[in-house]
Amino acid sequence: xxxxxxxxxxxxxxxxFMVPSLSSCSDEPDKDNFYTFTGEMASSYLKNxxxxxxxxxxxxxxxxxxxxxTYGHYTCFVPSNEAIDTYLRGIGKSGVADLSTAxxxxxxxxxxxxxxxxxxxxxxxxxxxxxxxxRFIATSAGFDExxxxxxxxxxxxxxxxxxxxxxxxxxxxxxxxxxxxxxNNYISDLLRDNPRISTFYNALVATKVIDEIMLVEDxxxxxxxxxxxxxxxxxWNEVAWVPDTKKYGYTVFVEPDEVLESKYNIxxxxxxxxxxxxxxxYDPVYPxxxxxxxxxxxxxxxxxxxLHRFMQYHILTRYTAGVSDLTPMDVNxxxxxxxxxxxxxxxxxxxxxxxxxxxxxIKVEKITVNDYLGDGTKGDRYINRRYDANYQIVGARVDPTxxxxxxxxxxxxxxxxxxxxxxxxxxxxxxxxxxxIRMDFSSVFPEVMTNGxxxxxxxxxxxxxxxxxxxxxxxxxxxxxxxLGFLDGVTFTNCSVVLRRPHINFxxxxxxxWNLFGDYDFTFRLPPIPYSGDWQVRLGFCAIETRGVMQxxxxxxxxxxxxxxxxxxxxxxYIGDRFVWDESCGNYDxxxxxxxxxxxxxLKNLGAYRSPRSLFHFSLSEKSYFVGNYxxxxxxxxxxxxxxxxxxxxxxxxxxDGKQGNNNEFMLDYLELVPKSVYGVDGxxxxxxxx
Numbered sequence: 001x002x003x004x005x006x007x008x009x010x011x012x013x014x015x016x017f018m019v020p021s022l023s024s025c026s027d028e029p030d031k032d033n034f035y036t037f038t039g040e041m042a043s044s045y046l047k048n049x050x051x052x053x054x055x056x057x058x059x060x061x062x063x064x065x066x067x068x069x070t071y072g073h074y075t076c077f078v079p080s081n082e083a084i085d086t087y088l089r090g091i092g093k094s095g096v097a098d099l100s101t102a103x104x105x106x107x108x109x110x111x112x113x114x115x116x117x118x119x120x121x122x123x124x125x126x127x128x129x130x131x132x133x134x135r136f137i138a139t140s141a142g143f144d145e146x147x148x149x150x151x152x153x154x155x156x157x158x159x160x161x162x163x164x165x166x167x168x169x170x171x172x173x174x175x176x177x178x179x180x181x182x183x184n185n186y187i188s189d190l191l192r193d194n195p196r197i198s199t200f201y202n203a204l205v206a207t208k209v210i211d212e213i214m215l216v217e218d219x220x221x222x223x224x225x226x227x228x229x230x231x232x233x234x235x236w237n238e239v240a241w242v243p244d245t246k247k248y249g250y251t252v253f254v255e256p257d258e259v260l261e262s263k264y265n266i267x268x269x270x271x272x273x274x275x276x277x278x279x280x281x282y283d284p285v286y287p288x289x290x291x292x293x294x295x296x297x298x299x300x301x302x303x304x305x306x307l308h309r310f311m312q313y314h315i316l317t318r319y320t321a322g323v324s325d326l327t328p329m330d331v332n333x334x335x336x337x338x339x340x341x342x343x344x345x346x347x348x349x350x351x352x353x354x355x356x357x358x359x360x361x362i363k364v365e366k367i368t369v370n371d372y373l374g375d376g377t378k379g380d381r382y383i384n385r386r387y388d389a390n391y392q393i394v395g396a397r398v399d400p401t402x403x404x405x406x407x408x409x410x411x412x413x414x415x416x417x418x419x420x421x422x423x424x425x426x427x428x429x430x431x432x433x434x435x436x437i438r439m440d441f442s443s444v445f446p447e448v449m450t451n452g453x454x455x456x457x458x459x460x461x462x463x464x465x466x467x468x469x470x471x472x473x474x475x476x477x478x479x480x481x482x483x484l485g486f487l488d489g490v491t492f493t494n495c496s497v498v499l500r501r502p503h504i505n506f507x508x509x510x511x512x513x514w515n516l517f518g519d520y521d522f523t524f525r526l527p528p529i530p531y532s533g534d535w536q537v538r539l540g541f542c543a544i545e546t547r548g549v550m551q552x553x554x555x556x557x558x559x560x561x562x563x564x565x566x567x568x569x570x571x572x573x574y575i576g577d578r579f580v581w582d583e584s585c586g587n588y589d590x591x592x593x594x595x596x597x598x599x600x601x602x603l604k605n606l607g608a609y610r611s612p613r614s615l616f617h618f619s620l621s622e623k624s625y626f627v628g629n630y631x632x633x634x635x636x637x638x639x640x641x642x643x644x645x646x647x648x649x650x651x652x653x654x655x656x657d658g659k660q661g662n663n664n665e666f667m668l669d670y671l672e673l674v675p676k677s678v679y680g681v682d683g684x685x686x687x688x689x690x691x
Contacts, residue, residue, distance in 0.1 A: 039168070039169045040168050040169060041068060041069050041070075041168055041169050041170050042068040042069075042074055042076050042168050042170055042171045042173065043065050043066075043068040043069040044069075044168075045076075045166070045168050045173050046059060046065075046068070046076075046078070051080055051081055052078050052079075052080060052081065052175070053081060054079075054081045054084040054085070054096050055078055055079050055080075055081075055084060055111070057096050058084075058096060058099070058104045058107050058108050059104075059108045061096075061099075061101055061104040062101070062104040062105040062107070062108035062109070063105070064105075064108050064109070064112070068112075068170070068171075070170065071169065071170050072114070072170050072171070072473070073114065073115055073116045073170065073171060073475070074112060074113065074114060074115075074116065074170060074171035074172075075112075075113040075115060075116055075117045075127075075171060075172050075174060076111065076112055076113075076171055076172070076173050076174065077111040077112075077113075077137075077153065077157075077159075077174050077175075077176050077180060078111070078173055078174065078175045078176065079111065079157075079175075079176055079177075079178065079179045079180075080175065080176075080177065082177075083157075083176065083177055083178050083179055084096065084179060086178070086179075087178070087179035087181075106133065107179070108132075109131060109132035109133045110131055110132075110133055110135070110180050110181075110182060111131070111179075111180055112131060112132045113127060113129050113130070113131050113132070113137070114129060114132065114473065115127075115128070115129040116171055116172050117129075117172065117174075118164075118165045118172060119150075119151045119159055119164050119165055119174070120165075122139045122151050123332070124139065124322060124324040124330065125138060125139060125140065125322035125323055125324055125400055125402060126138050126139060126321045126322035126324065126325075127139060128455065130321075130452055131182075133182070134244075134245070134452070135182045135409075136321035136322065136409070136452075137153055137154065137180060137182075138153065138154050138155065138321075138322065138402045138409065139151055139152070139153060139402075140152045140155060140402045142158065144158060144161055146161070148161040149161075150164075151164075152402075153176065153180050154180055154181065154182070154402070155402040155403055155404035156178055156404050157176045157177060157178035157179065157180050158176065158177055158178075159174045159175070159176055160175045160176065160177060163175040182409070183407045183409065183410050183411070184410075184411050185407070185410045185411060186213075186214065186216070186410055186411055186412055186413070187213055187250055187252060187410045187411075187412055187413025187414070187415060188204075188210050188213055188214065189410065190407050190408065190409075190410045190413075190415065191204065191252065191254070191415060193406075193407075194406050196256050196257060196258070196406070197254050197255075197256050197257060197417075198257060198268060198269060199255075199257050199260055199266065199268055199269055199270070199271070199274060200254050200255060200256075200257075200260075200314075202269060202271060203271055203274055203307060203310075203311055204311055206271055206300050206301075206307075207300045207301055207305065207307055207308040207311050208300075208301045209308060209311040209312055209315070209356070212312070212315070212356050213250045213252070213315060213356075213412070213413060214412075215248035215412065216247065216248060216411060216412045217245060217246065217247045217248065218246040218247075218248070221245070221246035221486075223241075223242050223243065223244055223245075225483075226242040226483055228240070228241055228470055229241075229481045229496055229498070230468070230470075231496065231498060231515075231517055231662070231663070232546075232662045232663075232665075233498070233500060233515050233546075233662060233665060234544050234546050234662070234665075235465070235546075236462070236463060236465065237464075237465070237466060237467065237468055238463055238468050238479055238500070239468040239469075239470045239479065240478070240479040240480055240481040240496075240498050240499075240500075241478050241479070241480055241481070242480065242481060242482070242483055242486075243447075243451050243453060243480055243482070243486070244451075245451055246447070246451065246486060247319070247412070247450050247451050248319075248412060248450065249318055249319025249412050249413055249414075249450040250315055250316065250317065250318070250319060250356075250412060250413035250414075251315070251316035251318060251319060251320045251326075251353075251413060251414055251415070251416070252314055252315050252316075252413060252414075252415035252416070253314045253315075253362075253383060253396070253398065253415070253416055253418045253422045254314065254415050254416065254417055254418065255417075255418055255420070255421055255422070256417055259417075259418075259419060259420065259421075260274070260421075263420065263421075264277055264421065271300075271307070272297060274307060274310075275297050275300070275306065275307045277310075277421070278306035278307040278309070278310035278423075279295075279306045281306070281310065281421075281423040281424075281425045282306040282309050282310065282423070282424070282425075283306065284425070284426040285424060285425065285426055285429055286304065286306075286309070289304040292304060309357055309424070310423060312355060312356040312357035313355050313356070313357040313360060313362070313422065313423060313424045314355075314422055315355060315356040316353045316354065316355055316356075316362065316446075317353075317354045317355065317356060317446045318353060318354075318446035318447075318449045318450045319412070319413055319414060319449065319450040320414055320449065321409065321414055322400075322414075323381050323398055323400040323416065325449065326351065326364045326366075326381050326398065327339065327349045327350065327351050327364055327365065327366040327381055328340055328341070328342065328349050328351060328440070328510055329454075329455045329502075329510065331459070333459070333460060333504060333618075333620060334504075334618065334619065334620030334621060335618055335619075335620065335621060335622060335623055336504075336618050336623070338368065339366065339368075340459075340502070340504075340510045340511055341509050341510045341511065341615055341616060341617065342368075342614060342615070343613075343614040343615070343616065343623075343625075344368035344369070345368075345369065346369065346613065346614040346691055347368075347369065347614045347691050348365045348366055348367055348368050348369050349365070349366045349368065350363060350364065350365045350366075350438070351363075351364050351439070351440075351443055352364075352437055352439050352443060352527065353443070353446070354446060354527065354528070355424075357424060358528075359528040359529075359644055359645055359646075359647075360424050360528055360530075361433070361437075361527060361528055361530075362383055362384060362422070363383070363384050363385070363432060363433060364381055364382070364383055364398070365381065365382050365383075365385050365395070366379065366380070366381050366382075367379065367380060367382065367385075372387045372388050372389075373387075374387045374392060374394065375394065376394065376397075377397070380397055380398070380400070381397070381398040381400075382394070382395040382396065382397050382398065383395050383396045383397075383398060383418060383422050384396065384422070384428045384432045384433075385432070386431060386432040386435070391431050391432070393427060393431060393432055394420075395420070395432070396418040396419060396420040396421065396422050397418065397419045397420070398416050398417075398418055399416060399417040399418065399419065400416075401417070424530075428530070429530045429531055430530075430531060433530035434530065434531070434675055434677055435675070435678065436672055436673075436674045436675075436678050436688075437527070437529075437672065437673040437674070438540075438612075438670060438671070438672050439527060439670060439671050439672075439673075440509060440510050440512070440669070440670050441513075441514045441668045441669065441670060441671060442454045442499065442510070442512055442514075444524070444527060444671060445487045445488070445490070445524075446488070447486060447487055447488065448499065453480050453499065454512070455502055455512075456477045456478050456479075456480070456501040456502070457474075457476050457477010457478065457501045457502070458475075458476050458477055459501070459502040459503050459504045459511050460504055460620070461476045462476075462503060462505070463476055476501075477501045478501060479498060479499060479500050479501050480498070480499045481496050481497055481498045481499070482497045482499070487524075488525075489524055489525030489647075489649075490522075490523070490524045490525070491522075491523050492516075492520060492521060492522040492523065493520075493521045494518050494519040494520060494521060495516050495517060495518035495519065495520030495521070495522060495654075496516070496517045496518055497514065497515075497516060497522070498514065498515045498516075498517065499512060499513075499514055500512055500513050500514070500515060504617060504618050504619065504620075505617060505618070505619055506617060507542040507617055507624075507626070507629065507631060507632050508542065508617065508669050509540065509615050509626070509669055509670045510670075511617070513542075513667055513668070513669050514667070514668035514669070515665055515666065515667055515668075516652065516664075516665070516666040516668070517662070517663045517664065517665060517666075518654075518663055518664060519654050519664065520550075520652065520653070520654050520664065520666065521651070521652075521653045521654070522651065522652045522653075523553075523649050523650070523651040523652075524649065524650060525647050525648070525649055526647075526648045526649065526650055526671075526673070527671070527673065528644065529642050529644050529673055529675075530644065531644050531675075532641070532642065532643050532644045532645070533641065533642070533675060533676060534639070534640060534641055534642075534675070534676040534680075535639070535640075535641075535642045535673055535674060535675055535676070536636055536638070536639040536672075536673075536674040536675075536676075536679045537554070537636070537637045537638050537639070537650065537671070537672070537673060537674075538609065538634045538635065538636055538637060538671070538672040538674060539563075539634065539635050539637050539668065539669075539670075539671060539672075540611065540632075540633075540634045540669045540670040540671070540672065541565065541632070541633075541634075541635070541667045541668065541669045542629075542631050542632045542667060542669065543565050543566060543567055543568050543631045543632075543633070544565065544566070544631065544661075544665075544667075545566055545661065546661035546662045546665055547565035547566055547660075547661050547662070547664075547665045547666060547667060548565060548566075548654065548655075548656035548660040548661050548664035548665055548666055549562045549563065549564045549565065549566075549654075549655045549656045549657075549660065549664075550562060550563055550565075550652045550653060550654055550655050550656075550664075550666055551563075551652070551653045551654075551655045552637045552638065552650065552651070552652060553650070553651035553652075553653065554637065554638035554640070554648070554649075554650060554651075555648055555649055556649075556651070559637060559638045560607060562655040563635050563637075565665075565666060565667060566660075566661070568630045568631050569603075569608070569610070569630035569631075569633050570630040573606070574603065574606055574608055574633075575599070575602070575603070575630075579630045581628065581629060581630055582628040584623075584624070584625065584628060585613065585625035585627045585628035586628070587628060588610070588613070588627050588628055593685065593687075594685050596687060596690065597685050597686060597687035600687045600688065600690075601682075601687070604636075604679075607635060607636045608633055608634065608635050608636065609633065609634040609636075609688075610626075610627050610633055610634070610690070611626030611627050611629070611632045611633055611634060612626065612627065612690060612691055613625065613627045613690045613691055614691045615627075627690070634672065637650060638650070639679075652666065654666075674688075
């Protein structure tokens with residue numbers, strides 16, 4: 001009975017996939033305690049157990065045993081001798097001695113993660129921290145031969161139930177029954193090798209879109225050229241590093257052959273039928289190209305060809321290691337069990353991503369709101385879904401399955417099955433994406449996600465208030481700054497561009513924020529809009545006394561008066577003393593609809609909006625909503641006509657008087673692109689929704 005009860009509790013923990021966790025909260029001991037061991041270390045765990053002697057030899061030959069002898073925080077997936085022997089036979093080796101030093105290094109680093117995870121914390125479809133090769137290990141729930149609830153790694157290797165979660169002084173040991181293998185193939189090779197998606201792959205080749213997913217890494221990038229950057233943001237003295245790598249990556253959404261056949265009668269390998277479907281979808285969006293030569297079936301490689309566009313739109317210009325990366329980070333911290341900073345009872349967590357098709361984005365949405373569930377599955381992710389009072393467009397469901405017989409994660413990309421066609425159709429253009437587009441700045445720049453920088457560190461813990469932790473492996477995680485040329489579409493002079501890691505208690509949506517320091521002149525390319533027309537661009541931020549003033553330019557043209565980040569909504573510039581601070585947003589909720597509409601119009605005329613009602617930061621015991629805080633609000637950066645076929649740029653130029661505040665500190669939190677259909681309400685008692 002005791003064992004059955006434990007199994008049930010373990011299974012309930014694994015089922016918590018619907019309420020994912022972020023990471024272990026374990027703190028690294030002080031450096032003064034290094035080598036003053038009080039118990040068994042990961043190194044001695046391996047050396048003291050003969051059943052793991054072969055993996056121990058691999059770790060020693062890789063030169064990593066000393067690392068596992070020091071204090072730190074590691075998860076070590078430990079293959080048994082039997083698992084190592086099975087692996088060696090599979091690659092034609094008779095023993096560990098036949099492996100090269102490089103082979104041992106790869107094997108050891110594949111099985112080591114520089115963070116601590118129990119099986120109860122493996123609740124996403126991948127570990128939140130990459131292994132020591134920079135690759136993410138896929139995780140999934142299942143059962144072993146004795147019906148114990150266990151975790152599978154990469155769909156094949158399972159953590160041994162009787163030995164799981166074995167703690168040592170500097171980590172957690174997770175014995176496994178198979179060697180973990182990560183593919184070093186390109187994403188194009190993985191697509192080629194899957195017989196279930198041959199039509200999709202053949203179309204990639206025929207259109208030559210496959211040539212657009214071949215980049216891996218900028219080998220000229222050298223992080224050692226850049227020193228650590230020390231700065232002060234508000235009251236925190238912090239340090240930032242440049243990213244370790246400059247990788248390129250792709251995410252591909254794939255309709256399996258069976259979906260194309262069953263839903264659209266497109267037989268396996270029938271590219272003509274797929275081309276005809278692409279014409280049906282894309283000709284209404286690009287009518288000016290219908291009669292051009294490049295439109296024909298004989299010109300599939302032409303940039304205006306419908307099938308060429310169809311294939312490009314399936315590909316994101318960033319790497320995502322699992323479905324949990326497709327929408328904002330899920331956490332299980334205190335009062336929050338869901339997407340970081342979203343009130344999931346009010347809005348579905350959504351993210352927006354650029355595609356390879358020029359001037360287009362994909363909307364990915366996790367269903368959480370009951371009112372507009374429809375036939376969707378709560379907790380699942382959907383592409384280009386809009387299911388509300390106005391539209392019932394279901395979108396394509398992203399399949400989270402981790403397959404044991406097919407590899408989905410490669411050296412430069414990851415692909416997912418979808419259950420319906422993904423396309424930038426007229427419905428997507430004019431209905432699904434005809435809405436307020438809100439993006440965290442870490443979503444705006446694909447390089448952030450591709451290089452694993454978006455959700456760095458432990459968000460529960462602040463860095464030391466005085467001297468920042470600038471050790472090689474800071475225990476709470478890193479902040480980053482970006483050299484000129486690292487972020488595509490970004491130029492700047494006389495400034496440092498810093499990404500501060502997430503903190504649950506920061507007045508920053510999703511916990512992180514971007515700061516500019518210095519006499520900055522910073523320009524970035526706006527995300528694309530779905531259709532031409534009048535749009536409003538807004539910046540969400542937190543005003544603080546230590547910040548500065550800047551002038552906004554849209555496509556080179558100055559926009560209104562400078563934005564002063566020291567001014568609160570309760571200042572004379574905005575609402576004044578009529579604004580009542582209430583972090584629970586109770587005061588705002590007590591206002592009548594007419595009062596809210598009146599206030600919104602007043603602020604709109606002043607170029608500002610309150611923060612959305614659905615966003616918050618939190619401690620482990622309570623949430624604090626942005627809408628009730630006079631420091632967190634949105635400013636209109638520009639408003640006017642935008643062409644969907646052109647790149648548009650926002651420029652921020654310092655306008656502070658001298659070195660104001662913390663070196664003219666300027667904050668970028670989130671961006672909104674708002675069509676006139678949303679912001680243009682002007683009747684009595686009418687207002688844009690406040691979500």
